[in-house]
C-alpha cells in the first residue's frame with residue numbers, strides 16, 4: 001500500500017498523463033539489460049530503446065489470457081510475479097506490489113475493481129512469445145469486467161487458494177470461462193501456507209469442473225514457487241488467437257479510459273488485419289471517423305508501437321474527445337475497406353441497485369455532475385439520470401451493478417474528484433404492471449404508485465427482481481444460514497456437499513432470494529452467521545410478483561422525499577419503527593413540537609415525537625460586542641446554506657448524512 005493518499009493521487013495522475021519516467025522511478029521499477037528486458041522502457045526514451053516490433057509476433061507467438069478467481073485468492077499477486085519473471089519489471093516490492101491495482105480504492109481495500117491489461121515478453125524454447133495478461137476483479141459486482149476481459153482471451157488461469165478451496169466466485173467465473181470455450185489452467189495458489197491442503201482442493205476442482213488432477217498446477221504467488229510452470233503451461237496449453245493479419249482490419253474495443261490531454265484511450269483486441277499509427281479508422285456504432293494518432297501495448301505502461309496486428313491486444317488514441325463515442329464492444333474498421341460483419345459486442349449491463357447522489361452544498365451540483373460524468377468514462381457500467389429532491393436539491397440517480405460497486409464509485413468520487421456527497425439508500429428496480437398490460441421499471445421510490453392506484457386503480461401488481469444465490473460454507477454453519485435466508489424471504493432452499501473429506505465437510509447451498517433483501521444488511525449478517533467462512537455469489541433470475549409498499553417519512557406531516565423506501569409489506573411496520581427512532585436521534589429540537597411519522601399511504605406505521613425546545617428568554621438582554629455578534633450571525637448564515645427545509649423545519653445536512661449512513665451500515 002502506498003504511503004499516503006496524496007502520493008497515490010500523484011502517482012495515478014502521473015500515470016494518466018503518460019509521464020512514464022517519473023512513474024517508473026516512483027514505483028521503483030527499473031529496466032534490466034537482458035534481450036527481453038531491453039523493452040522494459042518508457043515511452044519517453046524511445047530514442048534509446050528499440051521499439052517493440054509487433055510484426056515479429058505472429059499469432060502463433062501470442063497468448064492472450066486472463067487470471068480469474070474468487071476474491072483474495074491471489075490474482076494481483078500472481079500478476080506481479082509474472083511481470084517480474086518475464087522481466088517486464090524488475091523486483092516488485094513494498095508500495096509497488098500489486099502493480100495492476102492502480103486505483104487508490106483498489107490499494108486501500110486490497111481489491112481489484114478495474115480489469116487491467118499488460119503485455120509481457122517470454123522466452124520459451126528459443127522463441128520469444130508475447131503474453132497478454134488481463135487481470136480481472138473477483139467480486140460479483142464486477143462480473144461484467146470479467147466477462148469483457150474474457151472476450152479478448154483464449155485461456156484463463158483459474159486460481160484457487162489452496163487453504164480455502166473452491167468458493168462461490170470460483171464457480172461463477174470458472175463457468176463463465178467454460179461457456180466462452182476458454183482453455184482453463186487450474187492453479188492451486190498459496191501452497192506456502194501451512195494450512196494449504198492441495199490434495200483435498202484438487203479433489204474439489206475435479207468434482208466441480210471435471211478437470212483431471214494431472215492438469216492442476218500448484219504455486220505460491222507470494223514466494224514465486226511454481227510460476228515458471230505456469231508460464232510454460234500458458235504457452236503450451238493455451239491456443240494462439242486466430243486471425244489473419246493480411247485481412248481487413250477488425251478490432252474489438254473492450255475498454256476505455258480518459259486522458260485529459262489525449263482524450264479517450266481505447267483498449268482493443270485486433271481480430272484481423274493491422275492497425276497502424278496514422279491510419280484512418282471508423283467506429284461501427286457511431287460511423288464516425290478518426291485518425292489513429294498513437295497505437296501501442298501496455299508493457300506495463302503505454303509503449304507506442306508502429307502497429308498492432310491480428311491476435312494482439314493494445315491501446316489506441318485517436319483524438320476522440322467525447323467518451324460516449326467509444327462504445328464498449330464496438331468494432332473498429334479502416335476507412336476505405338468493406339467494413340462488413342461487425343464483431344459480436346457485449347451484452348449491455350443491467351443496473352441492479354440505484355441510489356441518488358447529491359452534493360452536500362447544493363451550489364456544488366454542476367461540479368458534482370461533471371465529476372460523475374468523468375468517472376463513468378472509466379466505468380461504463382454506471383447509468384446516470386438527473387434527479388431533484390425537495391429535501392436535498394439537485395442530484396443524480398445512478399444505477400450500479402451491486403452495493404460494493406456503489407460504494408467503490410462513491411469512494412472514487414471522493415478520492416479522485418474531491419467531491420463531498422450524500423448518497424441515498426440503495427433501491428432495486430421494481431416493475432410496475434398496469435391493468436392495460438403496460439409495464440414500467442422504477443428506480444426511485446418516489447415513483448412508486450400510491451396505495452389508491454392499486455385495487456380499483458390502474459395498477460395490477462408490482463414485481464421485484466429475484467436472484468439465485470450460491471453460498472459455499474462449512475457444514476457447521478448450515479443451520480444458521482438456512483435461518484438467515486428464510487428470514488430474508490428465501491425460496492427453493494437446497495444444498496449439496498462439495499466434499500465429505502477433511503474435518504469439516506463443505507456445503508454448496510442455493511436459494512432464490514429477492515434482490516432487495518441482499519442490498520441492505522444481508523452481507524454483514526452472512527459474515528456474522530458464518531464467522532466469515534462463507535462465500536456468496538448471485539445471478540439475476542428475473543422478476544416475480546410481490547406485495548411491496550412504499551414507506552414515507554414525514555416531519556410534521558411533510559414527507560422527506562429522499563428517505564422514502566420500498567419494502568415488503570410483511571416488513572413495513574418493523575422497518576418503519578426502526579427508521580422513525582433513528583430519525584428522532586438526528587432531527588434537532590425546534591421551537592415547536594415535531595412529529596416524526598412513518599406511513600404507507602395514509603396509514604401511520606410508527607410515530608416519534610420531539611418535544612419543543614425551551615425559548616432562551618435571556619437572549620438579547622446582554623448587549624455583547626457588535627463585531628462578535630456579527631461574526632456569530634455570519635456563521636449562522638453559512639450554516640443555514642447547508643440547512644434543508646422540510647415544511648417549517650430546518651434540518652442540518654449532517655442529519656441526512658447520519659440517517660443515510662446509519663441505514664447503510
Ligand SMILES: Nc1nc2c(ncn2[C@@H]2O[C@H](COP(=O)(O)OP(=O)(O)OP(=O)(O)O)[C@@H](O)[C@H]2O)c(=O)[nH]1
Pocket residue numbers: 069070071072073074075076077078098110111112113136137138139189190191192193219220221222223
Ligand atoms: N501466503 C500467501 N499469500 C498470498 C499468496 N498469494 C496472494 N497472497 C496474499 O493474499 C492476499 C490477496 O491477494 P491478491 O493478489 O490481492 O488477491 P486478488 O485475487 O487479486 O484479490 P481481488 O483483486 O480483491 O479479487 C494478499 O494479502 C496477498 O499478499 C500466496 O501464494 N501465499
